[in-house]
Amino acid sequence: MRIGLVTDSTAQLSDAETAALREITGDLFAVVPLTILVGGVAFTDGELDAADLCLKMDEGVEVSTSMATPAQFSNAYSTLLDHGAEAIIAVTMSGELSGTRDSAVAAAQSEESLINVVDSRTTSAGLAGALSIAAAGIGHGHDVASIAGTVADWCAGETRTAFAPETLEHLRRGGRIGAASSLLGRALQIVPVLGLSAGVVAPVARVRTRAKALERMVALAGEAAAEIASDEQDVYVEIQHADGEPSHPDVVALREKIEAAGLPTTFRTLSAIITAHVGSGTIGITVQTRP
DSSP states (O other), X not given: OOEEEEEEGGGOOOHHHHHHHHHHHTTOEEEEOOEEEETTEEEETTSSOHHHHHHHHHTTOOEEXXXXXXXXXXXXXXXXXXXXXSEEEEEESOTTTOTHHHHHHHHHGGGTTTEEEEEOSOOHHHHHHHHHHHHHHHHTTOOHHHHHHHHHHHHHHSEEEEXXXXXXXXXXXXXXXXXXXXXXXXXXXOEEEEEEEXXXXXXXXXXXXXXXXXXXXXXXXXXXXXHHOOSSSOEEEEEEETTOOTTSHHHHHHHHHHHHTTOOEEEEEOOHHHHHHHOTTOEEEEEEEOO
């Protein structure tokens, strides 16, 4: 069976990752972009340079986002079906963070028997990892239900995310603060370390300095790796930063500490959509297995 794969742009896939997915799916792969508005001007996710976006946010330019629409997903599904897809798996960012997942579901209703939508309960590196799991299933010839179940299980059990924004204001303003709202009254006294729990932003730790936040993420990386490690799959840590600079001092410091603890690392720039909600300077880690 020829199975198509659809996702949204917050995975922030590299050219190499896209090529690897296309090697398995051929032309049956599509990325549906979200939209970011900067000073009232709309940009497709991926059009803006990360550093430029962070600079504009620091200058106080109003930034907001718009979810991917049912029409966008419908067009993606139709294109893949026209190219010979006999079934489609759509893996989206957490439905708790965006209406994008609901758009994917709404668009699938007209072809409900052919399209299976999986809420990854995460985004960015976690979403990219979920896509690699889905692609591996497609490459091994598994059926759609089996692949979707494997992806959902992996998202729940084999990926962990933590991040440290410089301020909670962007999360509060965008309504994505979730359980971390309990920290708002103490925001001046703490540096928060947050995570995604069942797709929702939740507090993980409260420390006094940025350096302590990085140290806590190193500890979290080790704890998460111990939880998800197995004989069959390696564990690695993906470091993510809003401004897209792997040479940023925070990124370098975090990378050195995590690798010194024996865990391999990679780097990913946050999607502009995610940066709009967490703010410039945000640094995060995702600990996960990959096939």
